[in-house]
Amino acid sequence: MKDKYGVNVHTSYIAQVKRMCGLDIGENYNKSKKENPEVKRCPQEKVEYIKDALRYFSIIEREVKDMNIFSVGDGEEYDLTRENYIAKTHKRFPFYQNPKRYQNPYFAICPACNNPIQIINLFGKQYEEEQTRNTTMHGRHFIRSVDGLPLYNRENYDACPIHNPIAFRIRRIRENEPINEEIRELVENNRNKIAIDIRKITGILLKNERINRILDDYIAARDYCYTHTNRYNIPYSILYTRESINLFGQKIDTSDLGERITLAIRNNSRYFDVKVGRIIKTVEEFVSLYLLVANHRVQGSKQYMTISIEERGDANYVLFQEEVEMKQYIY
Numbered sequence: 001m002k003d004k005y006g007v008n009v010h011t012s013y014i015a016q017v018k019r020m021c022g023l024d025i026g027e028n029y030n031k032s033k034k035e036n037p038e039v040k041r042c043p044q045e046k047v048e049y050i051k052d053a054l055r056y057f058s059i060i061e062r063e064v065k066d067m068n069i070f071s072v073g074d075g076e077e078y079d080l081t082r083e084n085y086i087a088k089t090h091k092r093f094p095f096y097q098n099p100k101r102y103q104n105p106y107f108a109i110c111p112a113c114n115n116p117i118q119i120i121n122l123f124g125k126q127y128e129e130e131q132t133r134n135t136t137m138h139g140r141h142f143i144r145s146v147d148g149l150p151l152y153n154r155e156n157y158d159a160c161p162i163h164n165p166i167a168f169r170i171r172r173i174r175e176n177e178p179i180n181e182e183i184r185e186l187v188e189n190n191r192n193k194i195a196i197d198i199r200k201i202t203g204i205l206l207k208n209e210r211i212n213r214i215l216d217d218y219i220a221a222r223d224y225c226y227t228h229t230n231r232y233n234i235p236y237s238i239l240y241t242r243e244s245i246n247l248f249g250q251k252i253d254t255s256d257l258g259e260r261i262t263l264a265i266r267n268n269s270r271y272f273d274v275k276v277g278r279i280i281k282t283v284e285e286f287v288s289l290y291l292l293v294a295n296h297r298v299q300g301s302k303q304y305m306t307i308s309i310e311e312r313g314d315a316n317y318v319l320f321q322e323e324v325e326m327k328q329y330i331y
């Protein structure tokens with residue numbers, strides 16, 4: 001630290017910053033308390049130096065991804081809700097750790113790489129996310145070992161698809177790997193759940209027959225072999241690799257997203273309207289309305305996709321566009 005910034009930092013400052021970042025501060029915490037009971041608060045400029053140094057040594061990661069799933073080592077994967085977390089961990093060791101050691105003592109396991117994860121904002125805004133100011137509940141990788149949980153494994157962490165998502169625009173095929181077959185089977189065996197998730201993501205209540213055709217095309221084209229596809233992003237992979245989905249005659253969800261889509265069609269479309277939740281044509285000509293899911297973007301702790309609705313007649317016209325935050329789906 002002195003070499004790079006020419007400043008000296010008291011070890012208790014480093015402990016304070018680590019604590020802010022939700023890191024294990026181990027023995028030093030107790031020691032410094034005994035030796036120096038009047039610990040001064042670390043000045044803000046030094047907080048930044050220390051964080052930078054911690055990042056350099058990979059102690060805090062620049063971009064730790066949020067996740068909304070967890071496991072407890074029973075071979076199952078769960079959606080991260082407060083109810084699920086309490087039911088599966090009973091808030092007991094090793095999932096609940098000593099709060100003197102961890103400012104945020106709630107832990108679980110990443111279903112994708114079997115490394116420890118920390119649960120952020122399990123109880124409301126009790127824990128203010130330091131890096132992202134994100135106050136919604138989520139999990140994130142904890143890049144050190146935690147007593148009683150599987151040992152932290154750097155190699156698995158680096159290969160974890162949640163930590164290291166592959167950009168969807170990279171159209172590279174994964175050849176002869178068991179993961180391809182695994183994903184194909186997940187699609188085949190979870191058609192109903194995938195249909196529900198696709199409706200939730202897009203705000204469009206696509207009919208079963210429409211979704212089944214989409215899934216058939218996805219499987220026939222072997223689009224699950226793209227390297228960007230993993231067990232947890234299947235509905236996005238399906239939507240992204242379909243070029244466009246015809247929306248004529250489909251119904252729109254009453255969700256917030258659905259309401260915004262309805263409004264956009266009513267206000268912006270030259271050829272279509274929404275009647276009792278269903279998309280109808282208002283002209284005789286041959287025109288169409290398509291859903292497109294594109295522009296996968298990874299930024300900071302989150303991933304995004306853009307949902308667009310485009311009408312095609314004399315000219316193409318995008319009448320709705322919105323970037324949505326991606327989450328993990330389990331099947």
Ligand SMILES: [Zn+2]
Binds near residue numbers: 111112
């Ligand atoms: Zn992981």
